[in-house]
Amino acid sequence: MRAVVQRVSQASVHIGGNETARIGKGLLVLLGIETGDAPEELEWTCGKVARMRLFPDAEGVMNLDINEAKGEVLLVSQFTLQASTRKGNRPSYIRAARPEEAIPLYLRAKQLFSVMIQGRVKTGEFGEDMQVALVNDGPVTIVIDSRLKE
Numbered sequence: 001m002r003a004v005v006q007r008v009s010q011a012s013v014h015i016g017g018n019e020t021a022r023i024g025k026g027l028l029v030l031l032g033i034e035t036g037d038a039p040e041e042l043e044w045t046c047g048k049v050a051r052m053r054l055f056p057d058a059e060g061v062m063n064l065d066i067n068e069a070k071g072e073v074l075l076v077s078q079f080t081l082q083a084s085t086r087k088g089n090r091p092s093y094i095r096a097a098r099p100e101e102a103i104p105l106y107l108r109a110k111q112l113f114s115v116m117i118q119g120r121v122k123t124g125e126f127g128e129d130m131q132v133a134l135v136n137d138g139p140v141t142i143v144i145d146s147r148l149k150e
Contacts, residue, residue, distance in 0.1 A: 001037045001045050001105075001147075002081040004030040007054050007140035011074045013124045014131040021122035026071035027054070028134050031109060032081025033102040034095050041146040042105050043112060048149075049073075050116035054140055062140070066117055073117050076124035076132055077106050099127060 005027055012022040029049055033042075054062055055069035066073065079102070083091035097105070106126050113121045124130045 001034055001041045001145070002032040003045055003049060003144040004078075004081065005049055005052070005054070005142045005144060006030075006134060007137045008074075009135045009137045011132065011134040013074065013076060013122075014133070015125055015128050021074055021124060023072035023074045023120075023122055025069065025137070026073055026120070027066055028074045028076065028132070029113075030076050030078040030081060030132075031106065032078050033097040033105050034082050035097045035101065037097060037101075037105060037146070039105070039108065042109055044149060045144055045146050046109055046112040046116060048144055050113070052142065054142070071117075072120040072122065073113050074122050074124075075106075075110055075113060076130065077102070077126045102126070 008026060008028050010024050011028040013020050027049065051065055053065050055064040055071065057063040079093060079096040082096040083093055084095060085091050103126055110121060110123055
């Protein structure tokens with residue numbers, strides 16, 4: 001499982017020209033689920049995001065987590081995070097989980113974040129063609145890979 005976490009001053013999702021989700025200060029989390037990812041990996045990944053100290057304290061040091069900063073989360077599924085670019089010029093997405101495996105994990109991620117981030121969670125729509133807009137604050141961008149946690 002891979003997550004790209006971006007600290008944002010604002011972010012939104014549009015589908016078919018309509019805005020479907022918007023957050024202010026917080027984290028945009030792009031989540032790529034790989035075939036064989038387990039619920040335990042999802043729980044670890046979501047917990048890592050929720051506890052990561054990415055927001056500045058009174059001295060300007062990144063010392064606050066999302067809850068301490070009173071931020072929001074925008075969760076967006078992104079199978080292309082599982083792209084393999086080892087051979088040729090066309091990425092392979094063979095490692096990305098099929099919808100029947102990925103959707104339950106994506107929905108569970110939304111539930112976990114809703115508890116961990118005290119309900120301040122918005123989402124994109126799984127499998128939809130989305131336009132994601134963001135203002136990266138910092139910029140701060142962190143890549144988390146559950147297979148590299150040890």
